[in-house]
Amino acid sequence: MSKITYREALNQAMCNEMERDERVFLMGEEVAEYNGAYKVSQGMLDKFGPRRVIDTPITELGFTGLGVGAAMAGLRPIIEFMTWNFAVLATDQIVNAAAKMKYMTAGQYSCPMVLRGAGGAAARVSSQHSQAFENWYANIPGLKVVMPSNPADAKGLLAASIRDNDTVIFIENEINYGDIGEVPEGEYIIPLGKADIKRVGKDITLVAHSRMTGYALAAAEELAKMGIDAEVVDPRTIRPLDEATILASVAKTNRAVVIEEGWRFAGIGAEISARIMEKGFDDLDAPVARVTGKDVPMPYAANLESYALPSVAEIVEAARVTCNRA
Amino acid sequence: MPIDVFMTQLSPTMTEGKIARWLKKEGDELVSGEVLVEIETDKATMEVEVIEEGTLHKIIAAEGTLIPVGTAIAVIAEDGEEVPADYMPESTGEAPVLETTATADIPASPEPVAQAIATTPAPDPVTAQTVEVDMAEVVRAANDKRIKASPLARRLAKQKGINIAAITGTGPKGRIVKADIEKASKRGINLGGQSFTPVALRPLPTGPMPYHADEYDAIENSMMRKAISRRLTESKQQVPHFYLSMDVQMDRLMDLRAQLNESADGAFKLSVNDFIVKAVAKALVDVPAANASWTDSHTYQHKHAHISIAVAIEGGLITPVVRFSEQKSIVEISNEIKELAGKAREGALKPEEYTGGTFSISNLGMYGIKQFNAIVNPPEGAILAVGGTEERAVAENGQVVVKKMMTLTLSCDHRVVDGAVGAEYLNALKKHIECPASVLI
């Protein structure tokens, strides 16, 4: 174990996998000479050279398509989006090509590729740079969606994603890049599709991913002061979803709040709460509550921004109401 | 739209109600909270308050008539509304009447909803666009007898055999939640759910009575009379009764009672019955097997002694329940019985005050009865019949001595209480009565 940052953990995963597998390469804007817009690929150019660590023009659709073709031809691209906001330009390649190639070709071609970068809201960057898109991609058969909430998960999940033979949408969080945590050294793999219980509790289940996991943990501490013992479940992989862990937790606590940074309508919380309704109906003592980003584009002003995002206080309040406490 | 007032279910077992008295007459202004009508149920006479304000347009059900639950009994006109002369509530006659056996846990029935929607007259095309109808509200209104309970609460109630209809929800909008079921389960009340649903009775043959008409007065049976008739007949027909009698010495208990009453200086006055209730409860703790209820799948062994006490009232009897008797002092029990008996005589007992008992006591000692056999009060497993205390010549150590004696008879439901258990119980009870200091601990 060593204490390293979330960005260093991602860097370690990529370096380990590139050392292990010659087919793996990293491509994206500013990944090489600049050492990464968020320094995730720090030192990788020096280590692997320009053949395998490749700066691209600002051309998301183009280099994502290049990744699709390279993957179809047998390589294993890691394509970095500076942020997922820019990947909107590449959605045709993600949705129409990468996700479907295996199916459309009846298995003749597949698309083992990791598309990664920062998602969610950053700080004070306004509407076009603060968005959560995991629900878009999680809706699509053929894709996997992975979102780590801490450094150890970042390393283990990214390594697993690179080894995975499907296209993995790997959404990091800019605010988390500097987080420090204990991370296993050397090869470390966390299987995809496995949720993690970040805090054990008995009164209510808080389901939260990515940056919201930290919020949920903070809310759990507040709730503890009120005598509410919250369990925090981090799905880690959004698609496919380890709903068994969520359902088992709800069977124990009988109550759930699903938290996400993204918008409410047709969000991840909508899906998870629907699954709890479908599979855990008789375990519920209260309707599943959701805490989500407000249904507005992200504003710039600090107070507006923080109001638009979910807060620890909102999670606490939702949990309190769900627990029927005065 | 005129508002229909329906006969609503006012007790868990109520299937129909009698209009006892209208407190408002046609044309009266109705203010929310005022009493509109008194309804006599199988258990009590209940006041029904005004919920929808307006003018009492029409009384459909006259005083003294028996109306099935779910049938309209009156029509309220909203303020300033002209009710068409030919307006009749949809429910009259063909109301969604509950099954006569009325399981108390009424499942939400989709039919009334569908009916309500289907029979809503088609709006005229001009107004159709301007009138916004919240369909969810319409459905909810038509479905308002549905009990709001969380899925978990329903599941737990089913598992524990708890009648969810008898529980007051403490969740949002009165939703019954897990905590309510757990509380109910702790109190041991609210049995009488699905597991105890009485089976429909075959009606007794009704023919001309072999009496001359001038030799009797025909007194119409009250709702209560009918309920007593139904429940006791069911009990005698379905519950395999057996009876155990035992004599107990009352000298020490009578002495203790006199001492306590004397020292109370008017603060309380304990009856023999108060002591017996307490002793019964203590003995139930000693022999929990006697504190049990039968269902086809399970035997419910109760954790607390909720003692039903038969109270004679005008026109019949009712059994208010002293809950957690095993935890209460004699003084508390005494006060509670006085209060409950008073309410019973006034017909003011709430359903939760006369349901949920686990064991009954019927005491006819004050009427000079020496010994009798009582009928088990389902779903309870046993009832104790208490005779009067009297001096009797008793053989003791080869001598004939005079002792204050009382005869107790335990009627048991043999499905849950066997002879040996009943005997063990009576012995425990005898011990507490004959050594009454134990009931003070």
Next chain:
Amino acid sequence: MAGKKKQDNTAGITHEGRFYSAERLHAMHDMMLYIRRFEEKAGQMYGLKKIGGFCHLCNGQEAVCVGMREAADSKDYMMTSYRDHGHILASGTEPTAVMAELLGRAGGVVGGKGGSMHMFDVKNNFAGGNGIVGEQVPIGIGFGFASQYRDDKRVSITIMGDGGVNQGAVYESFNMAALWKLPVVFVIENNQYAMGTSLSRASAETHLYKRGISFKVPGIQVDGMDVLEVERKMGEALEHARSGKGPMIVEMMTYRYRGHSMSDPATYRTRDEVDEWRSGRDPIVRLQNQMIEAGLATEADFKQKDRDIKKDVGAMAKAAEAQPEPDLSVLWDDVITDEIPNAYPYPRQVG
């Protein structure tokens, strides 16, 4: 290949200094004619509602399909848009599998998952069959990137139409391909119409081979109705790309005889215009005339050949139609490679 004419090593045609043997010429001719008859059969089957959805035929463009493949190495990658029947047939894929795919049969090239627009054959290095206009172009440079990464000298033949060439992805691809000198030949099949919009109504620069100028991608224009010219110029372009000089654009001037798709009555062009291309510039007739002139075959030979091919195509279509529909169980196949059995959505399950 069964020309009645006796064949010897010297028989053939020399075109612009390149010698084409009689055998090779017959093969090219037969493939073009087969594609023509295949597409006609497909049109007929569509009319009988045996083929569903979208169906884009390439009658008239056969010389491009055949000439390109003729010039390429069998290991070279090829990918195109949705007008793909001719290309996959020219790539050597079994015609019955192509027709079966059109008919939605189990034995289709992709087992009935793709239909007309999504033909793929990995064995013959044919990578689609892509339904979104221009989408295949970045994918094409990805194949070129892989080739360069592994240094295996394969060229990616990335085909688009005169409609697709206006997509932004194309220029992103031109740029990266040129920047990194990727082994890619961008082929623009200019059949003059992007669906119903003529070239001049959609493009400011109608000389499409010049579209790479800003990216330093050299371009040439080729008579796409002349299979020998297509073969020759394509060969030059492939050599350019293979030798590490980077990408090249080849604009093939061609014409489709049918509408954009089966549902297109093609009222945006005149009968005269279509007739002019059909009768005056048809690639099959043109090669036939060249071969007759060179004494490699007679008109009667080609008539007989046509009858044979029509018969073959008829039998092929019957065989394809006789195949069963895909088993319902294949619905769940090939969505995901590494299925995670205990996570939702559960593989191969509803709900």
